[in-house]
Amino acid sequence: MIVFYDPGHSVHNPEREYTSGGPIPYPECADRAHGIGAALKEAGFTLQPPPPCAPEALRTVHDGDYLDFLSAVYSNQHPHSAELVPTTFALRGGRRPPCRRAQAGYYGFDTTPLTPGTCSAARASASSALAGAGALADGAPAAYALCRPPGHHAGRDYFGGYCYLNNAALAAAHLATGARVALIDIDYHHGNGTQDIFYESAEVFFVSLHADPSYQYPLFWGYADERGTGAGEGLNRNFPLPPGTGDDTYLAALDQALALIADFDPAYLVVSAGLDIYGADPLGDWDITQAGITRVGARIAAAGRPTLLVQEGGYNLAALGANTRRLLEPLATG
Numbered sequence: 001m002i003v004f005y006d007p008g009h010s011v012h013n014p015e016r017e018y019t020s021g022g023p024i025p026y027p028e029c030a031d032r033a034h035g036i037g038a039a040l041k042e043a044g045f046t047l048q049p050p051p052p053c054a055p056e057a058l059r060t061v062h063d064g065d066y067l068d069f070l071s072a073v074y075s076n077q078h079p080h081s082a083e084l085v086p087t088t089f090a091l092r093g094g095r096r097p098p099c100r101r102a103q104a105g106y107y108g109f110d111t112t113p114l115t116p117g118t119c120s121a122a123r124a125s126a127s128s129a130l131a132g133a134g135a136l137a138d139g140a141p142a143a144y145a146l147c148r149p150p151g152h153h154a155g156r157d158y159f160g161g162y163c164y165l166n167n168a169a170l171a172a173a174h175l176a177t178g179a180r181v182a183l184i185d186i187d188y189h190h191g192n193g194t195q196d197i198f199y200e201s202a203e204v205f206f207v208s209l210h211a212d213p214s215y216q217y218p219l220f221w222g223y224a225d226e227r228g229t230g231a232g233e234g235l236n237r238n239f240p241l242p243p244g245t246g247d248d249t250y251l252a253a254l255d256q257a258l259a260l261i262a263d264f265d266p267a268y269l270v271v272s273a274g275l276d277i278y279g280a281d282p283l284g285d286w287d288i289t290q291a292g293i294t295r296v297g298a299r300i301a302a303a304g305r306p307t308l309l310v311q312e313g314g315y316n317l318a319a320l321g322a323n324t325r326r327l328l329e330p331l332a333t334g
């Protein structure tokens with residue numbers, strides 16, 4: 001299996017996250033990717049740096065003004081200047097202010113911070129996903145993009161939930177030129193940005209299994225009756241799952257999701273691979289075991305499509321590398 005990884009993500013390392021219970025050390029840290037990379041190397045995978053993606057490639061999914069904001073917000077700042085945390089939000093009824101720093105609350109939907117390294121790290125992450133899509137288009141049966149920062153909460157013109165550019169959506173859009181693509185999101189949290197991007201798309205079928213948003217982030221999206229609109233009517237499916245979800249409940253929902261994907265008959269499968277489904281993840285409250293993660297990988301491999309896995313969440317640093325390896329191995333050997 002081809003693995004793409006750009007170590008350039010390390011320049012994005014916010015210090016803290018502002019939660020309703022107060023500030024905590026930022027869970028989406030560079031050591032996440034370092035741990036995954038080390039575990040995969042130990043298992044015999046080779047990590048390849050992706051070619052830097054062309055700026056135009058990002059515009060297939062993202063709004064030009066939003067991309068300009070990401071690249072310009074720190075342009076006149078000292079490289080070690082402080083993190084920018086949006087605290088006043090537009091709710092999109094108001095005007096976009098001219099001040100770049102004030103625009104953080106226009107383009108952000110939560111207190112996810114921006115740092116001087118955020119834009120280049122997000123581009124590096126997107127480059128891995130796009131290189132993975134390119135590998136599939138060239139005939140590879142499977143590829144994995146070790147992306148950081150993650151992407152599935154980022155929409156066409158907004159960031160949040162640790163995400164700035166939607167890596168999986170960029171990959172799916174790349175593959176969807178002339179082919180049908182299914183994008184399954186197995187992260188513990190709903191992929192609200194991805195859903196939003198493809199909500200009217202007839203080419204990309206989006207399916208997400210996640211913690212019920214009635215009690216868990218991102219709260220406002222991810223309900224079962226969100227089914228797509230226009231040309232995308234029926235091509236958005238959500239499986240909200242309860243606290244304490246274990247292997248059997250999760251795998252039963254996954255089987256339903258994969259049956260829908262088989263009916264859609266895509267040429268390619270993209271997986272938003274979040275490992276915060278794991279029972280010991282500090283951000284989740286499920287009961288999925290490490291053996292369960294291997295079974296998830298085996299189910300995805302059995303779907304029998306050229307498959308790109310794109311890293312999303314997963315915050316148990318002691319287990320993340322091994323869990324990623326467990327997810328990938330059925331696809332690497334099948």
Ligand SMILES: [Zn+2]
Pocket residue numbers: 187188189274276312313314
């Ligand atoms: Zn997550």
